[in-house]
Amino acid sequence: MKPLLRPDDLIAHVSQITPEFLAARGLRGLVLDLDNTLIPYRSYEDAAEMIAWAADLRGAGIGLYLLSNATAKRAAFWLPKLGFGGVGMAGKPNPRAFRRALHTLGLPAHQVAMVGDQVFTDVLGGNLTGMHTVLVEPLIDNALPHTRLARMVERQVLRRYGYDWQARR
Numbered sequence: 001m002k003p004l005l006r007p008d009d010l011i012a013h014v015s016q017i018t019p020e021f022l023a024a025r026g027l028r029g030l031v032l033d034l035d036n037t038l039i040p041y042r043s044y045e046d047a048a049e050m051i052a053w054a055a056d057l058r059g060a061g062i063g064l065y066l067l068s069n070a071t072a073k074r075a076a077f078w079l080p081k082l083g084f085g086g087v088g089m090a091g092k093p094n095p096r097a098f099r100r101a102l103h104t105l106g107l108p109a110h111q112v113a114m115v116g117d118q119v120f121t122d123v124l125g126g127n128l129t130g131m132h133t134v135l136v137e138p139l140i141d142n143a144l145p146h147t148r149l150a151r152m153v154e155r156q157v158l159r160r161y162g163y164d165w166q167a168r169r
């Protein structure tokens with residue numbers, strides 16, 4: 001079994017996930033974090049590029065599902081714009097919400113990647129559920145003290161797994 005805090009892939013931006021990237025890993029679906037993965041933390045601004053990226057993947061037959069710990073209200077704002085299903089208040093890293101996402105996608109865990117910017121919610125929950133995990137660099141630094149502390153610990157964890165990611169805040 002792989003270490004629970006270790007992502008399978010570390011990428012700078014979700015747009016690096018293409019149908020080719022997914023095919024090479026045997027993946028057919030993505031469970032996506034919202035804040036700082038798809039949309040900058042707290043932003044309600046235009047996200048045309050992200051919406052086009054998601055539409056391209058769906059056009060290629062990739063299943064997408066939003067799994068966010070943000071408020072239900074914030075998730076409800078973004079879901080119709082993003083054009084796929086999902087939930088807020090997901091309670092990540094609790095595997096229950098991840099299993100529900102897999103059920104909705106109709107795919108087995110090993111064919112789905114959890115994609116997010118946080119080791120202790122996105123990567124941990126994805127790994128606990130038996131999914132492939134992709135850690136992305138956060139879109140912005142949200143500067144909250146508890147997030148800064150989590151980032152420091154994340155850096156240590158990633159270094160232990162041989163990921164030396166200078167840019168990660």
Ligand SMILES: [Mg+2]
Nearest residue numbers: 033035036117
């Ligand atoms: Mg996030």
